[in-house]
Amino acid sequence: MKSQVLFSGIKPSGSLHIGNYLGAIKQFLKFQENHDAFFCIVDLHAITVPQEPEDLRKKTLEVAKIYLAAGLDPQKSTIFIQSHVPAHAELGWILNTLTPMGELQRMTQYKDAVAKAKPALAGLFNYPTLMAADILLYRTNKVPVGNDQLQHIELARSIAERFNNKYGEVFVIPEPILQKEGSRIMSIAHPDQKMSKSEDDPRGTIGILDSPAEIREKIKSAVTDSAKNFDFDPKGPVPNLINIYAGAADIAASEVEIQFKGKTYAEFKDSLAEVTIKALEPLQDRYRKLDDRDVLKILHNGKEQAPLVANKTLAEVKEKMGFLTP
């Protein structure tokens, strides 16, 4: 067992985009080497907004394939599907009983989702307690995520502390980890909105599996400042494009700024499209070569491995809380 545990998850609720890649997946790769890592496909979270059954199945497999194509190694990490490990739903329920409604009502993602979701389902409200269960079941030390998940992790920390204080130490208090430049990628068509799987305008989102032609097209129409040259408002849409560039090329945003000083936005965008395509190309090549049957075998192995840790934590929780055991 390595000393530090890492857990993260992605919802199979739409097509993954470069925000998911730069904010989350790129970090997963960095940490799998020296952590006990668990990478989950959180299908129970996906159904907090209505999903078509066929789409859910397809997208669940797609996320697993993207994990593998990106370079997650099933020899080093446990890759699994949330609904394959019933302990997640069970601990999620238990944590609901330790979480005041007011704390859930304050969650920004819930408020945003309610504004969009018709109907807003009870599962959406209880989303963060299930997420806390995901993290706490593995006694996770570190959770690599994008900036939008910070509030949820903060909540998981308070729930864990509350439980430990009331019933005795079971949970580890998890820490979020963020990428410097990629932790909040905005839509490239509507820069005031976060790039999101559910974005209505497809021009705003660069998909991880988009073709080079699609990527060039979308970046060409990306919103910039009105000047022709690379002379940008720090509060405008250009810093977001710089962050995408920095993440894709693996350099600091300040280097990108220096590199394009005095150049036109057209030149910058051409270059941005090429670095983005180049960053995604190896992943896309590997994705195309993956055989679904091999991926299912890996997920099956995850279904056997993850409960070895999760069930142990759950049993301790239930024992401390006074559930009668045979």
Ligand code: TYM
């Ligand atoms: P999800 O599926 O919305 O997003 C997956 C990961 O991608 C990050 N992300 C972004 N990063 C930068 N810029 C963006 N525009 C952007 N959009 C998304 C997210 O922060 C996330 O890290 N609730 C989680 C899934 C989850 C989870 C967990 C994560 C469930 N249980 C336990 C960590 C630990 C979610 O909706 O992610």
